Amino acid sequence: MHFLTILSICTVAAALPAALDSHSRDIALAIPEHEISDSVVARLAQRSDGHPTLVARALYDQTVAWPAESINLGNISFQVRLEKQANDKYKLTWWNTDPANSNSKIKLTLNAGGGSRIFDIVTSPRTTGTAEITPRDSTFRVIFDRE
Secondary structure, three states: OHHHHHHHHHHHHHHHHHHOOHHHHOOOOOOOOOOOOOOOOEEEEEOOOOOEEEEEOOOEEEEEEOOOOEEEEEOOOEEEEEEEOOOOOEEEEEEEOOOOOOOOOEEEEEEEOOOOEEEEEEEOOOEEEEEEEOOOOOEEEEEEEEO
């Protein structure tokens, strides 16, 4: 029995250098996208005196034009869908798809292009909701951030 174990280990050890030839080490790895919740993501911004300053960044921040029919926006943790209604208002549907055991809450903020607040809500993991909103300006800004 011990002889077969030692022979198996020697066989695997002999095969390893052949498996790691120079060609296979040059192949790029495909790493799936995942969310890192405990890290601080930041970007540089300009202060009034012209010097850069570090500013925290939201999980998702995008400004787009109001859609003619519908639009889907989001990331791995949160999704939003806007659908134009017959009364020129929009139906906002949101989904928080964080795992049920996640302790984080995500805040959804919807601002008009000029900066005025249209809608905001703090959500728990594995929840969804809808609201009817009235568009202002020609664009809107969607922001997801941890509460």
